[in-house]
Amino acid sequence: MAHSLFDNKSVQKTDNLVHAIAEDGSCMILCADTTDLVARAEWIHRPSATVTAALGRLLTAAGLMGALLKSENDRLTLKMQGSGEVGGLLVGADAKGHVKGYPFNASADLPLNDKGKLDVGGVICGRDEKGELLGGGLLTVIRDNGETQPYVGQIPLVSGEVAEDITAYYATSEQIPTVCGLGVLVNPDLTPKAAGGFLLQVLPGGDDKTIEQLEKNVQAMPPVTVMLEQGLTPEEICIKALEGLSPQILSKQTVSYQCDCTRERTDRGLLTLRKEGLRQLIEEDGKAELCCHFCEKKYRYNKKELEALLAQAEI
Ligand SMILES: [Zn+2]
Numbered sequence: 001m002a003h004s005l006f007d008n009k010s011v012q013k014t015d016n017l018v019h020a021i022a023e024d025g026s027c028m029i030l031c032a033d034t035t036d037l038v039a040r041a042e043w044i045h046r047p048s049a050t051v052t053a054a055l056g057r058l059l060t061a062a063g064l065m066g067a068l069l070k071s072e073n074d075r076l077t078l079k080m081q082g083s084g085e086v087g088g089l090l091v092g093a094d095a096k097g098h099v100k101g102y103p104f105n106a107s108a109d110l111p112l113n114d115k116g117k118l119d120v121g122g123v124i125c126g127r128d129e130k131g132e133l134l135g136g137g138l139l140t141v142i143r144d145n146g147e148t149q150p151y152v153g154q155i156p157l158v159s160g161e162v163a164e165d166i167t168a169y170y171a172t173s174e175q176i177p178t179v180c181g182l183g184v185l186v187n188p189d190l191t192p193k194a195a196g197g198f199l200l201q202v203l204p205g206g207d208d209k210t211i212e213q214l215e216k217n218v219q220a221m222p223p224v225t226v227m228l229e230q231g232l233t234p235e236e237i238c239i240k241a242l243e244g245l246s247p248q249i250l251s252k253q254t255v256s257y258q259c260d261c262t263r264e265r266t267d268r269g270l271l272t273l274r275k276e277g278l279r280q281l282i283e284e285d286g287k288a289e290l291c292c293h294f295c296e297k298k299y300r301y302n303k304k305e306l307e308a309l310l311a312q313a314e315i
Contacts, residue, residue: 015252017067017097020238023246026206027214030067031198031224031234031241032255034060037099038184038195040257044296045102048109049186051086053118056184057162058091059101060197063255064180065141065166066093068199075144080165082137082157083126084108092294098258100294118186124160139165141173163197170201177202177211179218183225194228200241213244259295266290266299270309278310 017032038056047055058078066076074095081088085108091101113119114131126134137157144150153173158164163182170178182197200218202210218241221227227237239247269290273281281288288301301309 014254016234017063017253017255018234018238019067019250019252020235020242020247021203021250022210022242023248024205025203026210027200027202027242027245028250029198029200029238029241029247030064031196031237032060032063033194033196033228033234034063034255035192035195035228037063037255037257038192041101042191044257044294045106047103047106047190049190050109050118050120050123051103051106052186052190052192053184054080054086054120054123054162055089055091055101055103056192056195057120057182057197058089059099059257060182060184060195061162061166061180061199062091062093062101063097063099064197064199066095066097066099066255067253069093069095069143071095071145073146075146077140077142077144079140079142080124080137080157080160080162081140082124082160083134084122084124084137084160085110085126086123089124090293093255094260097253097255098260099255100257100259102293120162121160124162125157133160139169141169166199177206179214181218181221181224183223185225185229194225196224196228196234196237198224198234198237198241210245214241217241217243259292259297261292261295261297263299266292267309270301270306271313274315275310275313278306278313282306282310 019030021028041059042052062078072095076093078091087104089103093099108123110119110122121133125137139155139157141153142150155169155172158168163180166180167178170176179200184195185193187193286303290299
């Protein structure tokens with residue numbers, strides 16, 4: 001069973017992310033159905049319902065933002081950290097629609113919040129005895145092309161509900177008026193029932209009229225998971241959000257959960273222990289097992305393999 005899930009050909013809805021733009025270039029939207037992607041994350045990490053919702057929302061945001069990366073080698077990292085029980089969430093995406101992530105503490109959980117919803121904000125930010133959200137949480141956005149100095153943006157968490165934090169990030173760090181909607185519905189057996197999201201942005205050509213129309217459209221839209229459950233496709237949601245602005249479909253692509261870990265990369269990780277650390281590992285344990293946080297794949301090393309790495313280590 002483990003094999004079929006880690007197989008790249010495993011079931012994945014094709015073209016589950018759609019990019020559309022208003023005919024006059026005043027605004028654009030990205031919308032994705034990430035139900036399968038979040039199901040894969042849930043299968044790997046076995047989180048509580050609250051953490052599935054938190055991680056699923058951040059994975060969806062990364063998939064949407066990854067689609068905006070400029071070149072093939074660009075990578076995006078999103079990290080949310082607060083005083084909540086989950087400890088933090090780390091998510092990565094590339095421009096090809098590959099998304100991966102993990103919660104620091106998958107079993108963290110809280111009762112439903114006062115709206116009867118999974119308490120994503122509480123599990124990330126933490127709550128005081130009165131039930132108020134704790135401050136001090138951060139959202140970090142890193143864009144790296146592997147060549148020049150990575151771009152790092154950081155903002156204080158607004159609510160820990162993820163979509164509001166992403167919206168605030170675009171407004172403060174990038175000065176792009178944005179509306180982000182993210183949702184994950186969790187089944188009683190903890191698998192996701194529906195997951196998805198959208199990122200709606202006003203482009204430099206947009207004016208007050210564009211914003212007015214978008215606000216009208218967004219207010220009329222039910223939550224994204226409700227629309228997905230009603231059977232709406234990401235394309236139909238894009239058209240709904242850009243109603244009255246002559247929406248044009250720019251592109252369609254697939255976003256899926258995929259880890260890019262390799263044995264070579266794990267080798268490099270072990271080499272950072274340097275000769276001294278490797279020698280100690282060989283003497284004390286005679287073997288090593290490293291587990292990838294993103295996909296839980298285990299890389300095992302016997303004594304001989306560790307000795308080969310020791311011989312390779314320069315310092
Ligand atoms: Zn991995």
